[in-house]
Amino acid sequence: GAGVSQTPSNKVTEKGKYVELRCDPISGHTALYWYRQSLGQGPEFLIYFQGTGAADDSGLPNDRFFAVRPEGSVSTLKIQRTERGDSAVYLCASSLRSYNEQFFGPGTRLTVL
Amino acid sequence: GIQVEQSPPDLILQEGANSTLRCNFSDSVNNLQWFHQNPWGQLINLFYIPSGTKQNGRLSATTVATERYSLLYISSSQTTDSGVYFCAVRADSNYQLIWGAGTKLIIKP
Numbered sequence: 180g181a182g183v184s185q186t187p188s189n190k191v192t193e194k195g196k197y198v199e200l201r202c203d204p205i206s207g208h209t210a211l212y213w214y215r216q217s218l219g220q221g222p223e224f225l226i227y228f229q230g231t232g233a234a235d236d237s238g239l240p241n242d243r244f245f246a247v248r249p250e251g252s253v254s255t256l257k258i259q260r261t262e263r264g265d266s267a268v269y270l271c272a273s274s275l276r277s278y279n280e281q282f283f284g285p286g287t288r289l290t291v292l
Numbered sequence: 293g294i295q296v297e298q299s300p301p302d303l304i305l306q307e308g309a310n311s312t313l314r315c316n317f318s319d320s321v322n323n324l325q326w327f328h329q330n331p332w333g334q335l336i337n338l339f340y341i342p343s344g345t346k347q348n349g350r351l352s353a354t355t356v357a358t359e360r361y362s363l364l365y366i367s368s369s370q371t372t373d374s375g376v377y378f379c380a381v382r383a384d385s386n387y388q389l390i391w392g393a394g395t396k397l398i399i400k401p
Contacts, residue, residue, distance in 0.1 A: 212388060221378055221391030222335075235387055268333060277387050280325060280340040286333055 181205070183284035185271050191290045192261055200256040200287045204273030211254050212281060213246055214270040222270055228254060229277055261291045294319045294383045298392035305369055306400050313364040313395045315379030323382035324355050325389065326364050330375045338364070338377075369399045 184203045192198050204211050210229055214222035224238040228248045236246070243261075248254040258265055268288050272281040295318040305311055315324070326338040339346050339353040341362065346353055350370075355362040366373055376396050380389035 210387070214389075221380070221393055222389075223391075224388035227387045229387075238388065270335070272389075278323065278382075280323075280337065281389060282337060283327075283335040288333075 183271055183273055183282055185269075185284040185287050187287060188285065189288045189290075191292065193292050194261060194263060196261050196291075198258050198261055198289065200258075200269050200289070202254045202256070202271030202273075202284060204252065204254070204271070205282060208273035208275050208282075209251070210274045210277045210279070210281075211248060212272040212274075213254070213256050214272065216268045216270055216286070218267075225256070225269075227277075234277075258289075261289075263291045265289060266291045294321070294381060294390050296379060296381055296390055296392040298377075298379055298395050300395060301393065302396045302398075304398045304400065307369055307371060309369050309399075310365070310367045311369060311397065313366070313377050313379075313397075315362040315364070315381075315392055317360050317362075317379075317381050319360070319383055321357065321381040322384050323389070324362055325380050326353055326362070327378045327380065328373075328375050329378060329394070335378070366397075369397075371399045371401050373397060374399045 213225040216222040227235040231251045243259045246256045268286040270286045271284045274281045297316045328336045343357045352365045376394040380391045
């Protein structure tokens with residue numbers, strides 16, 4: 180079956196602009212996670228959804244970052260007033276339930292100029 | 293919070309060699325996953341192994357939860373095994389994965 184998909188694969192934007200990153204989880208997976216990976220490091224947790232609600236957003240670095248999952252499937256990560264330090268690969272993962280194995284999408288490489 | 297340490301940080305081997313990668317964690321976990329991140333950045337699930345031993349082809353993994361470590365074995369390495377291998381754990385009280393810094397493996401032909 181289809182895995183986790185993310186769009187766009189690459190996004191280049193200018194400092195101060197607004198961006199949206201999309202994640203389409205594996206069908207039937209109720210849990211969805213966003214992570215961020217900087218070069219040479221392991222991924223870092225941003226936010227976790229169980230169904231439509233954000234069950235844990237403790238990893239969001241500041242209030243410029245926001246994510247939604249209105250129908251319990253597709254999720255959008257939104258970044259306002261982008262900064263050069265936001266440049267990274269943004270990874271989305273899903274799992275059947277909260278405590279199950281997580282599967283990752285190919286990521287969106289965000290570059291803020 | 294829980295700490296995850298992987299060793300060695302870098303490993304360079306000739307094709308056909310065997311290797312052992314280690315992951316130590318500082319607290320009890322209810323989930324441990326091994327991933328291979330290929331040169332294109334895709335994270336590929338290798339094992340979901342909170343305890344015990346599993347094998348998949350040339351790869352196998354063992355987690356000794358009581359001693360807080362996991363080992364990933366790669367036998368008869370191939371150049372396509374090159375990439376970064378990550379260990380990630382989930383603590384009892386959390387939902388997110390906490391990641392080690394990875395082991396960068398280079399297999400030379």
